[in-house]
Amino acid sequence: MIRRIAVIAGSRYPIRAPFAGGMESITWHLVEGMRRRGVPITLFAAPGSDPQLQAETIEVEPLVLSDAARADVAMPPEKTLREHHAYLQVMLELGRRDLDVVHNNSLHYLPIVMAELLSAPMVTTLHTPPTPWLEPAARIANAADIRYAAVSAATAEQWSGIVEATVIPNGVDLDQWAYGDGGDSLVWTGRIVPEKAPHLAIAIAEATGRRLRIAGPRPDPGYWGTFIKPHLGDLVTYEGHLTGHQLAELIGTSAAALVTPVWDEPYGLVAAEALACGTPVLAIARGGLPEVVGHDCGRLIEPGTEEAMIAAGASLLSETMALPRAAARRHAVEHCSLNVMIDRYLALYEELSTRRRSA
Numbered sequence: 001m002i003r004r005i006a007v008i009a010g011s012r013y014p015i016r017a018p019f020a021g022g023m024e025s026i027t028w029h030l031v032e033g034m035r036r037r038g039v040p041i042t043l044f045a046a047p048g049s050d051p052q053l054q055a056e057t058i059e060v061e062p063l064v065l066s067d068a069a070r071a072d073v074a075m076p077p078e079k080t081l082r083e084h085h086a087y088l089q090v091m092l093e094l095g096r097r098d099l100d101v102v103h104n105n106s107l108h109y110l111p112i113v114m115a116e117l118l119s120a121p122m123v124t125t126l127h128t129p130p131t132p133w134l135e136p137a138a139r140i141a142n143a144a145d146i147r148y149a150a151v152s153a154a155t156a157e158q159w160s161g162i163v164e165a166t167v168i169p170n171g172v173d174l175d176q177w178a179y180g181d182g183g184d185s186l187v188w189t190g191r192i193v194p195e196k197a198p199h200l201a202i203a204i205a206e207a208t209g210r211r212l213r214i215a216g217p218r219p220d221p222g223y224w225g226t227f228i229k230p231h232l233g234d235l236v237t238y239e240g241h242l243t244g245h246q247l248a249e250l251i252g253t254s255a256a257a258l259v260t261p262v263w264d265e266p267y268g269l270v271a272a273e274a275l276a277c278g279t280p281v282l283a284i285a286r287g288g289l290p291e292v293v294g295h296d297c298g299r300l301i302e303p304g305t306e307e308a309m310i311a312a313g314a315s316l317l318s319e320t321m322a323l324p325r326a327a328a329r330r331h332a333v334e335h336c337s338l339n340v341m342i343d344r345y346l347a348l349y350e351e352l353s354t355r356r357r358s359a
Contacts, residue, residue, distance in 0.1 A: 003040060006099050008044050008090060014045065015043070016050035020217055022269035027045070030341070034342060044057075044090050063082050087108045102121070109137035112141045116141070121352040122145060123348055125168075126156070130158060151167075154287045169292075169335075171337050174338065177273050177332070182279065186257070186258055188213075189250070189274075190270045191219060200309060200310060202228070204313040204314055210255075213237050215238070256317065257271070263286065265288055272292055275332040278328045279325065280321065284301045284309060297327050297332075
């Protein structure tokens with residue numbers, strides 16, 4: 001019986017709505033979903049996280065550096081140093097606790113390389129392709145103390161030469177992302193950054209004369225000012241960085257959702273959220289998106305040049321908008337459920353905890 005679980009979140013953004021990105025959203029829903037089932041969880045998260053989570057803070061107070069240390073010409077940026085020591089502090093604290101499982105839901109290397117110091121086994125979720133920080137850590141870490149879960153088969157394949165990962169797709173809360181009756185506009189949601197490429201969604205909307213509503217955080221002022229802001233007007237509008245219920249209302253009153261990454265999207269949470277609202281999805285087939293968007297509820301654009309993808313998107317848009325909304329919702333219920341994700345993690349926790357107890 002699992003009685004004591006610790007979850008390590010990312011330290012870059014608080015775990016609170018409106019979420020900075022999909023990883024923050026998944027962490028919040030994972031913790032809250034398990035607590036609703038009576039599973040006791042301690043969350044370590046960035047300052048400013050939702051008070052409802054009762055998270056312990058990932059931070060160093062204070063970060064003490066002598067004048068000699070600060071004078072070192074090899075000193076990295078203080079932000080990097082603070083993050084390193086914050087995770088070091090968390091792992092040392094976890095090493096002092098009696099736990100059944102530690103779930104590493106961060107992108108930092110220290111939880112992986114220090115996992116063998118814990119009394120409990122660790123589950124590490126792979127949310128990204130291999131990175132220069134995570135890949136070496138996974139190669140040298142004691143594999144007997146860590147099990148990896150990948151958010152899609154595509155992500156598991158990217159890591160296949162380094163670690164073996166169980167595929168546990170992300171899930172969405174089907175109550176929060178409620179079925180909507182649709183509308184006439186298109187919608188694009190997510191972080192407004194170059195790799196998510198909302199400028200391609202804008203180009204598809206302009207090519208077809210369809211109104212597009214955009215929502216999400218704007219962490220890259222240069223990209224926003226150059227590629228997005230000049231196009232805002234009657235056809236393209238920015239709706240803000242919306243909370244979950246506001247975002248569900250926006251998506252549920254849209255005719256189709258555009259998902260336009262120009263990198264290998266590890267999962268594609270915004271596509272799953274749209275489908276849960278009954279909104280068909282037109283997406284670029286990068287990374288895990290083909291696993292999320294079925295032919296009954298969306299259409300896929302083959303990756304290529306921007307001009308080719310815009311032309312393909314414009315060609316497929318009417319077909320996408322004509323797909324039945326009930327089929328989109330049904331696909332989300334069957335393939336993108338938060339409850340299914342939680343079931344799979346709990347089964348993995350129990351397997352690891354049982355194995356450790358019997359060792």
